Amino acid sequence: MSVQVAKSQNPDPNGAADELLKSLSGSKPVMILFFASSVYNPDKISAAMKNAFPDATVMGSSTAGEIISGHMLKQSIVAMALDADVLKAVHADTIPLDSPKSIDTALNNLSGGFGSSPISLDPSKYVGIILFDGMSGAEERMMERIGDLTNIKVVGGSAGDDLAFSSTHIYLDGKAYSNTALLAILEPAAEFEILKTQSFCSLGRKLTPTKVDTESRKVLEFDGKPAVAAYAEALRVPSHEIASQFMKYPVGLMADGEPFVRSPQRVDGDAINFYCQVRQGVDLEILSSTDIVADTKSLIDDTNKKRPLAGIINFHCILRTLQLEQEGKTEEYGRIFSAIPTIGFSTYGEEYIGHINQTATMLVFYK
Amino acid sequence: MAGKIKKLIDTLIEKRAQGNPSIASTTRTKLLLKGIDGKKYDEQSTDDPVVIASIMKIAEEMGISLKV
Numbered sequence: 378m379s380v381q382v383a384k385s386q387n388p389d390p391n392g393a394a395d396e397l398l399k400s401l402s403g404s405k406p407v408m409i410l411f412f413a414s415s416v417y418n419p420d421k422i423s424a425a426m427k428n429a430f431p432d433a434t435v436m437g438s439s440t441a442g443e444i445i446s447g448h449m450l451k452q453s454i455v456a457m458a459l460d461a462d463v464l465k466a467v468h469a470d471t472i473p474l475d476s477p478k479s480i481d482t483a484l485n486n487l488s489g490g491f492g493s494s495p496i497s498l499d500p501s502k503y504v505g506i507i508l509f510d511g512m513s514g515a516e517e518r519m520m521e522r523i524g525d526l527t528n529i530k531v532v533g534g535s536a537g538d539d540l541a542f543s544s545t546h547i548y549l550d551g552k553a554y555s556n557t558a559l560l561a562i563l564e565p566a567a568e569f570e571i572l573k574t575q576s577f578c579s580l581g582r583k584l585t586p587t588k589v590d591t592e593s594r595k596v597l598e599f600d601g602k603p604a605v606a607a608y609a610e611a612l613r614v615p616s617h618e619i620a621s622q623f624m625k626y627p628v629g630l631m632a633d634g635e636p637f638v639r640s641p642q643r644v645d646g647d648a649i650n651f652y653c654q655v656r657q658g659v660d661l662e663i664l665s666s667t668d669i670v671a672d673t674k675s676l677i678d679d680t681n682k683k684r685p686l687a688g689i690i691n692f693h694c695i696l697r698t699l700q701l702e703q704e705g706k707t708e709e710y711g712r713i714f715s716a717i718p719t720i721g722f723s724t725y726g727e728e729y730i731g732h733i734n735q736t737a738t739m740l741v742f743y744k
Numbered sequence: 745m746a747g748k749i750k751k752l753i754d755t756l757i758e759k760r761a762q763g764n765p766s767i768a769s770t771t772r773t774k775l776l777l778k779g780i781d782g783k784k785y786d787e788q789s790t791d792d793p794v795v796i797a798s799i800m801k802i803a804e805e806m807g808i809s810l811k812v
Contacts, residue, residue, distance in 0.1 A: 496807070500767065517777075524774045525805045528760075528767050632773045656779035730770060731777040 379463045379567075380688030380718040380742060384445045386453045390417050394425035397456045406430060406458035408467045408563075410506075410690065411437035411548070412444075412722035413454040415538040419546040419553035422454065427551030433458075434467050436559055438508045439546040441537030441695045444721035448711040449698065451539070455720040462566055463687060463742050466491070469561035471547065471554050474515040480522045480560075487562045488527070495527040498562070504569055504740060505531030506690070508559040511538070511545040511725030514594070516732035517654045519558055524730060529562070532571045532738045534692030534724030545725065565742060567687060572680065572739040573729050575638050576672040576697075577629065577664035582611050584628060589657045594642075596649050603647035611663050620644050624696060627735055628661035636664055640696060640734035652696075652726060652734045669697055670706050673737065674713045680741065681717065689714060690740045691721025697735060698723040747787040752799045752810055753780065759808050778802055 383400030385393040397411070409430045413422050419439065427435045443450040468490035472483045484495045491498065505523070509516050516535060523531055536545035547554045584607060588598035599607035609616040612626055620643065629636025639661065642650045655661070680686060691714070701707045721739075729738040753775065761768035772782055780799060796812060803810040 521774070521778060522805075524770075524777075525807070528764075528770070530770070630776060632776050633769065637773075637777065656777075659776065659779055659781050660784075730773050 379460055381458045382445055382455065382718045382720050384443070384450065384453055384455045386450070388416065390421040390425040393417070393422070393454050394429040397454065398429040401456065401458045404458035404460055406433040407461050407464045408459045409433045409435045409456055410459070410720065411435070411454055411456040412440045412720060413437060414443060414452045415439045415541065416452045417454060419548070423548040423553040424551050426548070434469055434561070435548070435550055436469055436508070436561060437548045438536035438722070439538055440722035441539050441725065442698050442723035444691050444693060444711065444714070444719065446717060446719045447715040449701070449707040457688065457690065457718065457720045459688070465564045465566045467561055467563050469549055469559060471549055472519070472558045472560055474510065474513045474519070474556050474558060480519055481526065483560055484523065484526050487560065491562065491564060498527055498529045500529045502564060503529045504563050504565065504571070505529055506561045506563065506740065507531050507533035507728050508547050509533070509535040509726070509728070510547060510556050510558065511535035512542065513556055515558070516726055516728065520728055520731050530571050531728065532692065532740050533728040534722065534738070535726035537695060537723055537725050540695070568684070568743040570741050570743070571729060572676060572741055573635070573736060574673055574676050575636060575736040576667045576669040577627070577636055577638065578667055579629065579636070580663045580665050582663040584608065584611055584661050584663065586655050586657050586659070586661065589655055591654050591656065594651045594654050595645065596651065596655050597647070604649040605644055605647050608641070608649060624700065625666045627664055629664045630659060631662055636662065637731065637733050638664065638735045653732045666700070669701060670709050670713065673710065677713055677717070685744045686717045687742045687744045689717055689719040691719060691737055692724050692727050692739065693721050693737045694727055694735050695723040695725060697737060745791045746789055748791040748812065749785040749789050749795050749799065750787060752796065752812070753782045753785060755810060756799065756803050756806070756808055760806060775802065
């Protein structure tokens, strides 16, 4: 079968991998992608998964919650098996994040596996998946460099650790890595597309960062005023209330009318720390949250009507998961994907062209 | 002097996309994420040397040759 998904809540890594192997027994996968709760020992779960699927490229990450067709889960492992009728080939490598040139080398090697250079890879035939150590803070630098080197689209997420914010892990072929990214270039046999959805509308109010510390993801001033005061003025609330408004009212960098969401993390004196970098002088629009379930359901239903979907890989922001939990809508969200083989995880950041927040980025395969 | 920034941005996108509209759109977004908002510049925009230097640096990183 083309795309199969399975889950296990067996706390023993070998037991969980065995369960997944049994559930996916009809598959001859080219690639196994898995997302595992941080309750699993990183070295043991990566080794167990490779032992279970020795003939496939086996890759994945730790999570802050898992997604599978019909359900949002905790303390589980989810896996997707992609057979040759969906995926012709995959080349994957790990990239140490403390070595600036390593991305160039890795991308050259991965492209070489397809007999091409990074810039010559045809974006209609190839697509990238990237997984980051979610505690590294290296996403923007790496995504920008990848974008410099190639025209293929790269989608992915930053690994989680169930909100401990202590250590996150990337998995490739039996080993576990920290302070590392994993980049895979896929040559799908079927048509594919990247979907990006965020549930916000613009309030039509702008903030322009006029003083930033880009590397530390901090905005010191908007429009020449202290960041906290300017954000509060734009939201029309007292300064001491803005932190409680951040999740509902983040800001967006608008590209062709589509926001690339930048989410404030916390107030730091008069400054605001964000979950991703904000550039000086580039206008941001204040956003207001809308209905995640309705927006996502509409996107998936419309996409599936256009052409039936064979599978979905969903990189889903942890802040969206927290909002769904607050609203009691996690089961409703999971049901959106009931009829389509889907796996995903709650991420510490989403990747598509760059690093973004409060978004779901998805790689979808068509039948 | 005015208009150089728009010209540089347009040339960079044209050279990168080579007629592919999808790559042109993605390249515009890549520039935006790097801090260059193409919508802000037209033929009358002042030739800000800081912005010009930023575009030249981005072009170099992308392996694209631009002349001011």
